Amino acid sequence: MPFDTLSQTLPRTLLGTAIAATLAFSALPTSAADLSSRFIDSDGDMVADTPTDETQWTDPDTLVFAYTPVEDPAVYAEVWAGFLEHMEAVTGKRVQFFPVQSNAAQLEAMRAGRLHIAGFNTGSVPVAVNCAGFVPFSMMAAEDGSFGYEMEIITYPGSGIQSVEDLAGRNLAFTSPTSNSGFRAPSALLRSQYGLEADEDFEAAFSGSHDNSILGVVNEDYDAAAIANSVAARMLARDVIKEGDYEVIYTSDTFPTTAYGHVHNLHPELTEKVHDAFSSFDWEGSALKAEFANSGEAQFVPITYQRNWEVIRTIAEANGVTYDCE
Structure with a gap:
């Protein structure tokens, strides 16, 4: 089955039963898409569509990638180096690691068009989707497909x-x-x-x-x-x-853990190559495996924001979170 076949069945993540029972999540409505007016969601999947106007597509000579903020970004620049070399080979583009210092900086970089591919932490994903045009498509998982x-x-x-x-x-x-x-x-x-x-x-x-x-x-x-x-x-x-x-x-x-994805207006052909880079990466012997095996992760698996982030949207709704992206 192709990596980007989003109908593939994946394990569902659930909020702890104590929290779920107390908040009575079953009584809460499913969160609706809350995209910025800058974006269009014609297919109802809750993420921004690729623009129909080709002049709005971005096809940069250098792709910029950022991993979620950590205490020492230099450590993760080395961890991701082999993967980014693989992405360069697949896409034919230079790929640069962007060591972000905060969630806000990462979000603003994508919103401003300076960040093309990223891993956003769990809670930042809805903000990135609604305000920055982030399109999540992948997540790390264990060899048996479990994740989180x-x-x-x-x-x-x-x-x-x-x-x-x-x-x-x-x-x-x-x-x-x-x-x-x-x-x-x-x-x-x-x-x-x-x-x-x-x-x-x-x-x-x-x-x-x-x-x-x-x-x-x-x-x-x-x-x-x-x-x-x-x-x-x-x-x-x-x-x-x-x-x-x-x-x-x-x-x-x-x-669910960190979601990996791209900005919504990335050129469709380049988007396909980015997906291919994730699906074809060989974890064996890589620095990525050495680092993330410590938390049980050994592969990339396909996800959808609509399905896999439902519980996170519910938590945000329970906390009264709204998105003012304009």
Whole structure:
């Protein structure tokens, strides 16, 4: 079956049963497309169509690729180097790694036409789709086709925090307002199940990234943090942190992970080649496999925003998120 056959059946990711029950997600309507007026969605798939006017297509000599913000982008420039060389061979274009420092910078770069291909973190995907014309088509998965990560709330040993209820009166680090596991999912959980509101029942801080949140807890700068455990797994594998540096007080069920895609107005022939680059990449012996095997990932699989991000849109709706892209 071709890589971009989007009707392929993939595992569905579900919000943790505790959050789902409390928020009564079954009573919430399915989120409708909320695209900027700059874009058209004639086929109803909730992402921007390729423009019908060929003069609006972009076919750059150099394709710019960005991975979701991390503490040390230089590490991931090396991790992605082999894959980007493969993309150069498939597309016939030069491909440049863009080391973004924040979710906002990554979003603005695509919105402004300076970023063509990217991996956006889970929570940023709806913003990228609606405001920047991002078209997700791929995600990393394990060899058996399973994919995703869990949101965890962590603390340092000896903090006195043994349960979620113990966060009252303490400080908790989020990553950024657009992050699913770093803000939206834990906010919904804390508010709905435990009656804990940020800056009322606990002090909230924004660290900027999961790496920063994890290191902040390990160094006792934060009492606790909401993180993606896939990031922690990779940091453990690189010996950035060690087993026992932190303790987990809450783990969710599985969410979809980083989505890879392209800007909506990429030339259709180039788009097809970009898809081919993802589907034909040989993970065996690659730096990509060495890094992402630490979180159980070993291949790229096809996805759709409409299907695979339904639970994330529901979390955003539960948090009152709207998109003002104009």
